[in-house]
Amino acid sequence: MQNMLRFLFLFTFIVSFSLPSHAQLLHDPASMKNVQNSLDKIYNYEFDEAEVFMSHIEKKYPNHPVSHILDSFILFWKYLPIKDNPVKSKEYFKKLELCLESINKKFGKNSTDPEAVFYTMVARGYMAMLYNYRGEMVNAAGEGKKAYNAFTEGMKLISKNPEFYFTSGMYNYYIEVYPEEHPIVKPLLIFFKSGNKELGLKQIDNATKVGTITRAESCFYLAHLYLKYESRPEKAVVYTEKLVNLYPHNPVFRMKNTESLLLAGKYESAAKDIAILRKINTGFYPVAWRTFQGIVEEKGENNDTAAQHEYLLALKTPHDDQYTKEYHALAYAGLARISARAGNKQKARDYYKKCLEKAEYRAVIKEAKSFK
Numbered sequence: 001m002q003n004m005l006r007f008l009f010l011f012t013f014i015v016s017f018s019l020p021s022h023a024q025l026l027h028d029p030a031s032m033k034n035v036q037n038s039l040d041k042i043y044n045y046e047f048d049e050a051e052v053f054m055s056h057i058e059k060k061y062p063n064h065p066v067s068h069i070l071d072s073f074i075l076f077w078k079y080l081p082i083k084d085n086p087v088k089s090k091e092y093f094k095k096l097e098l099c100l101e102s103i104n105k106k107f108g109k110n111s112t113d114p115e116a117v118f119y120t121m122v123a124r125g126y127m128a129m130l131y132n133y134r135g136e137m138v139n140a141a142g143e144g145k146k147a148y149n150a151f152t153e154g155m156k157l158i159s160k161n162p163e164f165y166f167t168s169g170m171y172n173y174y175i176e177v178y179p180e181e182h183p184i185v186k187p188l189l190i191f192f193k194s195g196n197k198e199l200g201l202k203q204i205d206n207a208t209k210v211g212t213i214t215r216a217e218s219c220f221y222l223a224h225l226y227l228k229y230e231s232r233p234e235k236a237v238v239y240t241e242k243l244v245n246l247y248p249h250n251p252v253f254r255m256k257n258t259e260s261l262l263l264a265g266k267y268e269s270a271a272k273d274i275a276i277l278r279k280i281n282t283g284f285y286p287v288a289w290r291t292f293q294g295i296v297e298e299k300g301e302n303n304d305t306a307a308q309h310e311y312l313l314a315l316k317t318p319h320d321d322q323y324t325k326e327y328h329a330l331a332y333a334g335l336a337r338i339s340a341r342a343g344n345k346q347k348a349r350d351y352y353k354k355c356l357e358k359a360e361y362r363a364v365i366k367e368a369k370s371f372k
Contacts, residue, residue: 068099166214169203233263267300290314329359
């Protein structure tokens with residue numbers, strides 16, 4: 001669910017950059033370059049540098065909705081996961097409220113101007129993201145429902161704006177895979193335009209090559225789809241390595257790259273990234289690098305004793321539901337395999353049972369369910 005919401009927010013951000021602008025920012029190449037530079041710096045955790053580019057935008061276009069959106073975006077990444085920081089969460093909401101106020105001032109309250117509508121969607125979309133992270137699913141889902149028409153319209157605009165390869169591909173893929181994972185929603189999707197998973201993957205891949213605003217998110221999401229649903233980690237590596245090369249200081253991208261390498265069996269390459277991640281002892285990163293080290297010990301070094309030690313430490317380390325929940329599932333699966341090799345099948349079954357309580361990746365679920 002959180003991935004669908006994050007996709008929604010980026011989609012509305014893209015659309016807002018694809019519409020006629022009264023302030024002419026969209027037709028100002030220098031300012032649009034500043035927007036792109038701001039995003040690149042944020043992704044690379046160079047927040048001070050990002051604010052320099054953002055200040056140029058604010059100076060030329062005072063109180064423009066885009067400035068408030070970028071402000072919220074920088075808060076989201078700088079204090080990840082922002083839901084755990086009440087002070088910054090409040091500031092995050094305030095930036096989005098300022099965005100809505102600037103829209104009302106620029107276009108009038110409840111304006112039906114397309115640009116006003118879409119900037120409003122961006123602000124409310126980012127609000128929905130935090131609602132989702134807080135577990136306020138009714139509020140979060142309501143925002144997605146409002147965006148459906150914009151999604152379908154965007155699918156018609158690929159020829160005019162290559163950024164829509166990403167949004168169209170995500171829609172085509174998720175509208176098919178989500179009901180596969182959650183059959184209960186099938187009746188609710190009867191009036192939605194059908195999709196095509198294979199086409200969706202191709203479209204997102206195109207976005208990684210021709211997208212500007214969507215390049216990073218396209219790589220991240222495509223890797224996620226190959227890991228979670230397609231069970232093809234070797235394909236995920238292509239995109240996570242690109243992210244690490246583009247944004248070497250982003251620990252989330254490095255974490256995802258390490259995961260992809262390990263699940264693809266590239267243990268030696270992964271070890272280099274693990275060494276970097278081990279320097280981060282705060283947030284949700286320790287559970288990641290402990291799980292990763294366990295996989296290296298188990299599958300790369302054939303050292304079950306060392307692997308068991310790392311897996312158990314990983315399970316004692318808190319995880320974040322949005323970013324590292326699957327690592328507890330991987331740790332339980334590792335302990336199950338070790339127990340099975342030691343001849344303790346009942347213990348292996350117990351570990352796999354716990355694994356299934358956490359697992360979302362199809363390959364992990366299949367492994368756990370197939371153990372007899």
